[in-house]
Amino acid sequence: MTSSGYIEPTGDGRAGFMGPDGKLFTRRIQTPWERFVEEEGIPVFKGIGVRDCRELPRVDWARLGAKATFVQLIGTNNTDCMTVIEIPPHESIKPQKHMYEERFTVLDGNGVTDVWRDGSSAKSSFDWQQWSMFSVPLNTNFQIKNDSSSPAILVGVNSAPKVINMFNSKSFLFETSFNFDDRFGGNLEDYWQPGGEFEHQPVKGRAMLTTNLIPDASTTYLPLDNNRGPGYRWVAPNMAGNSMIQGWIAEYPSGRYAKAHAHASGAVLLCLKGKGFSIAWPREAGITPWRDGKGELVKMTEYVAGGLVSAAPGPADWFHQHFAFGQEPFRISLYNGNVPGMSGGFGFGGGGEEAPGSTRLYASHTNIDEGGVAIPYYLEDPYLRSYFEEKCAREGATVTMPPEVYTKEGANIRIIED
Numbered sequence: 001m002t003s004s005g006y007i008e009p010t011g012d013g014r015a016g017f018m019g020p021d022g023k024l025f026t027r028r029i030q031t032p033w034e035r036f037v038e039e040e041g042i043p044v045f046k047g048i049g050v051r052d053c054r055e056l057p058r059v060d061w062a063r064l065g066a067k068a069t070f071v072q073l074i075g076t077n078n079t080d081c082m083t084v085i086e087i088p089p090h091e092s093i094k095p096q097k098h099m100y101e102e103r104f105t106v107l108d109g110n111g112v113t114d115v116w117r118d119g120s121s122a123k124s125s126f127d128w129q130q131w132s133m134f135s136v137p138l139n140t141n142f143q144i145k146n147d148s149s150s151p152a153i154l155v156g157v158n159s160a161p162k163v164i165n166m167f168n169s170k171s172f173l174f175e176t177s178f179n180f181d182d183r184f185g186g187n188l189e190d191y192w193q194p195g196g197e198f199e200h201q202p203v204k205g206r207a208m209l210t211t212n213l214i215p216d217a218s219t220t221y222l223p224l225d226n227n228r229g230p231g232y233r234w235v236a237p238n239m240a241g242n243s244m245i246q247g248w249i250a251e252y253p254s255g256r257y258a259k260a261h262a263h264a265s266g267a268v269l270l271c272l273k274g275k276g277f278s279i280a281w282p283r284e285a286g287i288t289p290w291r292d293g294k295g296e297l298v299k300m301t302e303y304v305a306g307g308l309v310s311a312a313p314g315p316a317d318w319f320h321q322h323f324a325f326g327q328e329p330f331r332i333s334l335y336n337g338n339v340p341g342m343s344g345g346f347g348f349g350g351g352g353e354e355a356p357g358s359t360r361l362y363a364s365h366t367n368i369d370e371g372g373v374a375i376p377y378y379l380e381d382p383y384l385r386s387y388f389e390e391k392c393a394r395e396g397a398t399v400t401m402p403p404e405v406y407t408k409e410g411a412n413i414r415i416i417e418d
Contacts, residue, residue, distance in 0.1 A: 032168040033078050033161040037070055044070040049278070049301035049309030053084045053155050054107055061085075065094040071155075073310035075265030080245075080336040081160045082268065082308070086153050087111075087146040095143045099173050101245040102158035103135040104144075105217060105270060105333070107306045109152025115142045117179045126192035131218040131272060133333075134192075135239035137184035139176065155270065155308075157336050159244040183241035198223060201236045210238040214249075218273040218305070218331060222251050227365045228258040228322075230402055247334040252276070252324040255392055255400035260287070260321040260375040261364045265314025270307070270335040275326030275395065277302040278309045279384075280318045287319070287368070287375050290383040308335070319375065321384070325391040367411060376411040377401075 009015050016024045030038075037044060042061045050056060050071065058067035064085060071082040087093060087109070097118075110129040115136060116122060128134060136142045146152035164173055179185065195211030202208075207223040214220050214237060222233035231253040236246065249272070252258065262283055269278070278301050285294040301309045312318040324330030366372025368379070377385075385406070392399050404410035 031078055031161075031165050033081075033164050036160075036164055036170070037072075040070075042068050042070060044072050046072050046074075048074050048280075048299055048313050049303060050307055051301075051303050052306040053308060054153055054306050056084050058084060058086045063094070064096070066091075071308060073268055073308060074313040075310050075315070076268060076336065078161045078165060079266055080162075080268070081158050082335070083156045083158075084153065085144075085156060086151050087144065088151055089146060089149050092143055092145040095141055097139060097141045097174065098158075098160070099139050099176050100158050100160045100163045101135070101138055101240070101242045102156055102160075103133065103239060103242070103245050103247075103335075104154045104156045105272075105335075106130055106132045107153040107155060109146055109148045109150065109154075111145045111147040111152055113142060113144050115140050115184070117141070117184065118177045119179070124188040124191055126213055128213075129216065131216045133214040133217040133237070135212055135242060135245065137212075137240045138180050138242075139178055140180075140184050155306075155335075157245060157268070162244065180241070198235070204236075207235045208238055209235050212240050217249055217333065220249070222249060222331075225250070228252070228261075229256055230405060231256060231400075232258070245336065247336060249331065249333045251329050251331040252322065253329055253400055254324055254327055255398050257323040257388055257401070258321050259367075259377060260319045260380060262317040262319045262373040263312055263364045264317055265310070265312050266336070267311040267334055268336045269309050269311050269322070269332045271303050271305050271309075272331040272333055273305050274324060274328045274330035275302075275304050276322060276324050276330040276332070277391070278311060278320060278322045280311065280313055280320035282318055283316070285319075287379060288381040290381050295383070317373070323388055323391070325388065325395050325397055327395065327397045369411075376408075377405045378408050378411055 014024065017027060019025050040061065040063065042059055043057055045056050056069050058069045061068040067086040069084050071084060106128050108130055112125055112127055113134065114123045114125045116124065117140060192213045194213055194215055195209050198207045198209055200208065206225060222235050225232050225234035227234065229252065232250065234248060234250045236248040238246065279298050281289050281298040285297045286292050289295055289298055299313065303309055312320045364373055367374050367376045389399050
């Protein structure tokens with residue numbers, strides 16, 4: 001029996017695509033998400049990072065009724081989508097509704113967002129300003145309005161690639177009528193009231209804040225954390241009942257930097273304040289790439305408030321490190337959420353076989369000489385410290401790294417007063 005276009009092999013021949021050398025090969029086909037991006041007809045920025053999203057070119061996007069561009073950093077294709085949106089002065093995007101989680105951060109402008117349920121004309125509204133961060137509940141109707149006299153620019157991140165690749169249906173994404181009452185239901189009077197009580201994040205046990213709106217993510221209080229370095233502050237916002245788009249906000253004091261660490265690719269950082277740079281290199285280059293003559297493998301990205309970077313571009317686990325070289329604290333947000341082996345959000349499942357409630361080593365925060373994948377300062381490549389000190393000097397910033405952290409005895413110093 002034969003089928004149209006397919007030729008069955010004869011004898012001991014093998015089915016499949018065959019190269020001229022007689023070896024079988026496979027072809028990569030477009031995913032539903034990649035087709036969707038192509039059909040939307042707006043630019044796609046690709047790379048390891050961008051200094052400031054506001055510098056990216058934007059064109060009219062019919063779906064939103066505003067200018068926009070997609071941002072597809074290395075390690076995020078088919079997992080997360082980022083968009084930079086420009087809303088003209090005193091105008092609005094078209095009303096939107098979609099079956100994927102989404103969070104926005106305002107880079108410029110101020111305005112109002114209206115949110116309402118299917119089958120209801122009652123709208124729940126909140127104001128936003130520069131550096132506000134908010135998440136619209138899954139499959140609600142919403143409209144973002146720019147009240148300022150200049151363009152408003154927002155950067156959004158969502159889980160659309162996962163959903164459209166799973167269901168391969170635009171009508172499911174944008175036309176499904178279903179209200180998630182557990183995410184957006186009941187008395188909505190206080191829904192957009194910023195949260196103020198910190199609690200334990202359920203996976204890491206670090207600080208979490210349940211809130212659907214952060215009025216100013218660049219200045220909101222962050223509890224002392226100390227995990228990535230001395231004086232490091234951190235919180236995980238729990239927004240709109242999301243499970244895929246969560247993330248965290250963190251801050252390094254001026255003149256300090258993180259220990260190098262490794263985890264799977266896909267983590268994207270958004271800069272909210274200050275100046276910083278990130279470096280990344282493949283783990284096979286070792287923990288001292290410059291000293292071992294492999295400095296050419298290190299990728300470096302410098303960025304300011306509004307910039308994005310793929311922290312561990314991969315494709316496999318890469319060491320990476322973040323540096324605050326400006327005169328003010330360097331604040332960043334893990335923007336896209338859950339990353340395998342990192343658990344940026346709640347980390348449901350976590351990829352392991354342990355029973356619920358069990359624990360495992362928090363490897364990316366544990367030093368390599370203790371069984372983790374973080375490089376303590378005393379073992380790092382000597383070039384890093386000297387390069388960082390030069391960067392700070394050129395910027396007029398003071399290096400504030402405590403000398404004792406560069407000793408084996410001081411490798412696990414946690415509480416350092418700012």
